Amino acid sequence: MPLSGLRIIDLTRVISGPFCTMLLGDLGADVIKVEIPEGDALRTQGAGREGLSWYFASFNRNKRSITLDLKSPEGRARFEALVTSADALVENFRPGVLARLGYDEARLQELRPGLVTCAISGFGPDGPYRDRPAFDFIAQAMSGFMSVNGQRDDPPLRSGLPISDLVAGLYGALGVTAALLGRERTGRQERVDVSLTTSMVSLLAYVASHYFATGEVLPRSGNDHPISAPYGLFRARDGDIAIAPSDDTFFGRLMDALELGEHKSDPDFANNMLRVKHRTRLNALVSAKLAERDCDHWIALLNKAGVPCGPVYSVDGVFADPQMQSQNMAIDVEHPGHGTVRMLGFPIRLSQSPCRVRYPAPQLGEHNAEVFAEIGPTPLPT
């Protein structure tokens, strides 16, 4: 696998860091999750069965777990021996915490020259807010993400997913992998910093470029596209359909497929700008037609006609869909003592050495003996 033979020390907890190291483990890295003796708090959070959190299980596959008390001489000696064997170290403490434990960048490099280090924080490793506690919701609020999420006249809205944690974890995995590649080619070490807030800011896309170019703040626009029509959710007889015909060609196909072809020549709908202006009347025409039949009928028919459209799935619909099944987006993993645990599959498909679950999420300290044997006897400090 692409990251086989690379050892990552994983000091992270909860979501953003564990997602980062899960991605690295899925790509083949030897991820050693170092937990405090009480274990990662996520072990007891989220829905589960028979004492196993399936949330934890999903974010911690392809890792081995050891427990270390970084405040005890024995724990520190073992940690230091582990560092000397590692290629990268990932942590999501608040900035400064690892240094206060005695492991600043200089000390880590002394233990293992060339070690790639990665810190995931709320706001970055410096700046006026560096010591503030980091929470996904706060990053969603402060990054501008919430301001463009929601209906125009409603308040700003967070995503139901911990999107800041996940995107920061993904940037962390990219940063670590790029740094390892650079080290392989040039021998140069890197420290990688990513934060929840800056990760989300980096996704502002046209909202940012529009603001920078014009000084205007685009309003929230719900499901309507600010500059395209027809576009949005339309109600069929038994549910909603997302339709996104982005130009005149797609608009023509939509109207023909709905047997509304005579309206293509309506001067009010002659181009996209006019369609946006007359959105209400156009949407009413489309909606009236769609209300006659069920979603399945329209989605098959519109796709056949080349109109971008699809159902709006809840989580049960996602995993019942034949395409998601063909892409193996739900996988079953044997957990000794806990039967089969279902979890999300792999978004990155590799042709030669596909991501796979080499081992299930570990029990707390499950690999103490194994990993301690690998790093050899550690002389206790006097």
Place this chain on the structure above:
Amino acid sequence: MPLSGLRIIDLTRVISGPFCTMLLGDLGADVIKVEIPEGDALRTQGAGREGLSWYFASFNRNKRSITLDLKSPEGRARFEALVTSADALVENFRPGVLARLGYDEARLQELRPGLVTCAISGFGPDGPYRDRPAFDFIAQAMSGFMSVNGQRDDPPLRSGLPISDLVAGLYGALGVTAALLGRERTGRQERVDVSLTTSMVSLLAYVASHYFATGEVLPRSGNDHPISAPYGLFRARDGDIAIAPSDDTFFGRLMDALELGEHKSDPDFANNMLRVKHRTRLNALVSAKLAERDCDHWIALLNKAGVPCGPVYSVDGVFADPQMQSQNMAIDVEHPGHGTVRMLGFPIRLSQSPCRVRYPAPQLGEHNAEVFAEIGPTPLPT
């Protein structure tokens, strides 16, 4: 820089692919954007100044542009010469299009053994929907993302950002970088496939694990946290504040900071489960207090007390914030003939060889002569 000396052929258009190759270029790769003679459609989209789309400029920094007609003998010869000089190729055509142009995986490997290839599609390279057109909005709808976005009694809601495009681009960049690292270490080639829908499904986090473990579909819950209170947006005198005290400690700090300490001992608020049950009364207490003063006052005071909180920024607020400024999340780039263009900064911070803008987004075909000279004379097919 970590990816210096690696050449990426970029056949992508619009958002997801160009975001992927922008990330690779930001990390130092030599990205050659291959455009049809008419140019990437994004060149004429989004807000801009003096004929330059700032949206395009932002997504295409650190790339060189050449124009090639892959249907002409000359274009094909030049393309093939370029492939023999490359380390990776990224495309976001619909599945099968590049093969129909004569460049399937086998042909690309023949031209350049070991070439890492990456395809970004709507639904994946196979499965029943592989030929459907891919649009961000449809991926948001079909991935389950929209189903957990919005107020409980409102319809499912898309994000105002093209989040599927961006997350798929990010996974693509990770996949390419990992494959290049694997190739460097083992000599093994990889084809990387990512899709808009599966990328979004991979972010379902606790929504997926809850469903897998219990069979229950969690409802949309707007800004309320389904299992934590107080949590959400609260109205101060001049605006909203996001507050997320996640446990008893943070709750205690919040109540003390608001001079509501006497309610800490209220039996209705004794633990998180009870606070969720009595959320309405608790929120009313907090809101009444917050309404007395402005956001700035409360945010300073609550952060000092160690309560996770922050303002809800629109895009103008984001870039006026001293922390975002300290993290350089807006950067100014000189564009010859267009003055200074402001764009988003770099979410990945590297200590030794930081991401930087080596060159601004190219004019269409700006580097034809330069790149054609680099790849040398190309014998025209007879």
